[in-house]
Amino acid sequence: MTTLSPSTTFTYPRHYNFPPFFTRQPQLTTFHAQCRKWSLLIQAYCRFHRLFRLPLDSPLFTNERLNRRLVPEDARAVLDFMRSEGRAEWVRGGEERSVAWVWWRTPEEWAGIIGDWVEETAQKNTVLTLYELTEGEATVSQEFHGMDPEVLQRALAILVKRGKAQVFGQEDQQGVKFF
Amino acid sequence: MSRKGVGLAAFDRSRITSAQYASHGNNLRSSHSTSLATQLSVFRSLLQQFAQTHGKDIRSNPSFRAEFARMCAAIGVDPLASSSGASGKDGGSFWSQMLGGSVNDFYFELAVKVVEVCGATREENGGLIGVKEVRDRIMSTRIEGGAEITEDDILRAVNTLKPLGSSYSTLTVGNKLYIRSIPKELNTDQSAVLEAAQLLGYVTVSMLMANLHWPRARAKTAIDDLVSESMLWVDKQCDEWEYWNPGFMLEVEEDANGR
Structure with a gap:
């Protein structure tokens, strides 16, 4: 029942196949750049699939082909970054912080x-x-x-x-x- | 019918002859230089005409542009000689006079884009980015039908930034050209690591130890330095940590699309 979408599969950006993309970068500026890339990807992904909540164990965080995974702890850091951008919010402000609203539209x-x-x-x-x-x-x-x-x-x-x-x-x- | 003079008059005669030779030489030289000047001005006007008629092509067709630039180089004209350059007594570069600035502007506009790309990616690559990536990024943001640009154009554009006393420069690591947008010198070890990271996209400590015959500490130090400069990204989800060249972010997918 959703509206027609021009393409049926989500196109991942190229850096989704860049293995270090799934490891939290130890250098702060690099990590910041990494968060910005994740933020854009998460928004695009949720917009495409019309997702409003994103759990930390979403398939988005796992790249099966590369056998790489952004572990929940790091995904949480990314979502905290998005929160600071006003693009995400923890569902029910929960202490467990395991599901987030993703504001591809606020x-x-x-x-x-x-x-x-x-x-x-x-x-x-x-x-x-x-x-x-x-x-x-x-x-x-x-x-x-x-x-x-x-x-x-x-x-x-x-x-x-x-x-x-x-x-x-x-x-x-x-x-x-x-x- | 002349005969060799043996008297005093012979001295006069030889003086007169050499004076005549000299004046004739002068005549020749000046006529030569006026004809050269004429040729040059004819050439200039032809070049101008050519540049004006083909201004659009020069802007839009990269191979045409490269040929044009090559032709200018062959005859000793620097199309991008800046107006602030020492030789310009008439203000405005040769080019901007000829083309109403359109070729100049082309490179200046491109230079602005190069600066944008370098600025936008500095966090992820430590201010060191391959010329090809800059080109790819600029091309990917262009609207369809926009003018094609080449790596050669990018390099020319970077050169136009020089008069600004900016920190933009090009450098070669291995066989790849980079644009460096922060004034940071790489030491030889760091260059060697970056060069190695171009081959597979990444390096590991043991790869460096095996191939460069470095002790572990040396390899580790060089890598750590580059990581702290954002010039390498680490992947910890493998047996031995791999340190990736951020430039590969754009390349990894080319042989692996479909996900």
């Missing part, structure tokens, strides 16, 4: 996208269920279609704060009204 950006869509389709003052919003026929072509419900809540919370939406209803029967 909640603010999602809020903007949803807001624009409401505007474009003239749906102000209409009420939509959250289910309709992300799973309904009307949004199939939208980027936020099939979006993670928690991320949706975060994006809507931002719209609420801006006075552009109101969320009501019970747990799984929630609706939203846009202004």
Whole structure:
């Protein structure tokens, strides 16, 4: 049910086949360069697969062909780096830090996208269920279609704060009204 | 009908003759130089004409450009002679006068891109990057249909940076040309390690010990120095740690795509 994608397999960047890419570099500046490369790769990977959460044992961190693996401890360091960039966040701020939100679009950006869509389709003052919003026929072509419900809540919370939406209803029967 | 003079007049005559020879020589020389000057100005205008008609080709066609540069070199014209160069009394380089700066600009623009690439990759390669990689990176960011550039162009562009007193220079390690963007000298051991790392893409301590007949400590020191300069990346997930040339980041995939 996802939108059509131009290619069906994710194209890894060349440095994904560079063996040291999977070893935390001891030199700090080199490690920084390495983190930037990982950050871009993780965002591209999650965007391609429409992943919102990335666990530290994601297949992305293992290159089977090279028989190399970015161990969870180092992957955690990379995600901490992304956190400092505003591109990742630990799920539930958990102490275990084993799954992270990857913001290939930040909640603010999602809020903007949803807001624009409401505007474009003239749906102000209409009420939509959250289910309709992300799973309904009307949004199939939208980027936020099939979006993670928690991320949706975060994006809507931002719209609420801006006075552009109101969320009501019970747990799984929630609706939203846009202004 | 003349006969050899034996009297005093003979001295006068020989003086007159040599004076005549000299003046004739002068005439010849000056006519020669005016004709040379004419030829040169004709040549200049032809070259200018040529450069103007083919300005687009010079910019867009790398082999054409290289040929043009070669032709200029053959006749002793440095197309990139900077306007601040000592010989330029007329301000503006020969080239910028001729081409309205378009070839000059081509190299200056390229130089800016080279600086960008060097700056963007300095963290990962310690300021030492292969000319070929610079070219590949610049080409990969170009829009399709953009002008083709060659390694030769990159080198010319780097040379245009010289008047800025910048730290950009080229250096050869092994048989590969590099651009160095930080003023850091490599010692001979470090050069030897980098050279070795060009072959397979990586080196190990024992490889250096076996091939260069170095004691372990020497190999370790040279490698550690390069690692601390970001010029080598370490892969610890193998029997013996491998130290990789970051330039291989772009090359590893060429024989192994499909993942």
